[in-house]
Amino acid sequence: KAGVTQTPRYLIKTRGQQVTLSCSPISGHRSVSWYQQTPGQGLQFLFEYFSETQRNKGNFPGRFSGRQFSNSRSEMNVSTLELGDSALYLCASSLSGASGANVLTFGAGSRLTVL
């Protein structure tokens, strides 16, 4: 069974640009979550999608957005990039979201560097 696939793995952008990251969940998983990891901050929740609908959103500015397609694949977009957006962006999939014994399976992440 293929795992969670994230593309691209690494990318470099400059301030003011925008970026789109892609995530393909495990087959059969309908929930896709996005997290941002920065040094010393752990993983911060961005948002969660289920059946093409955003169910939850973390405390991030509106420059961060996402969507989910009918095949459960998801994209996240960051507009007007700032230096502080440099981070590892992790996608995780699950059957129905992080609740109880429903474990999230993470991809390897997309490493974004903003210059």
Added chain:
Amino acid sequence: DQQVKQNSPSLSVQEGRISILNCDYTNSMFDYFLWYKKYPAEGPTFLISISSIKDKNEDGRFTVFLNKSAKHLSLHIVPSQPGDSAVYFCAASSSSGSARQLTFGSGTQLTVLP
């Protein structure tokens, strides 16, 4: 306000000894707790979990203990092996309400010395 805290950024132990990683939480609504392990250039991988109705869960060399009154959990690795060297994240979730997210601690870098 960090709802899940891992106060030790790093921990070094000798191979064969016990590793104890600690985690504290503040949100009483959390009722499920998980530990993830992360190697460089890889995503976090699930290690072990515990429900709030239990105080201990064991899986091979890994045991998680939960003290609800103290809002504290710990992960014990016995015996520790060099391959266990990684960043360990504690995470929590709540089955109440509509939120379906994990709240993570900031991680503890475990180094097991051969």
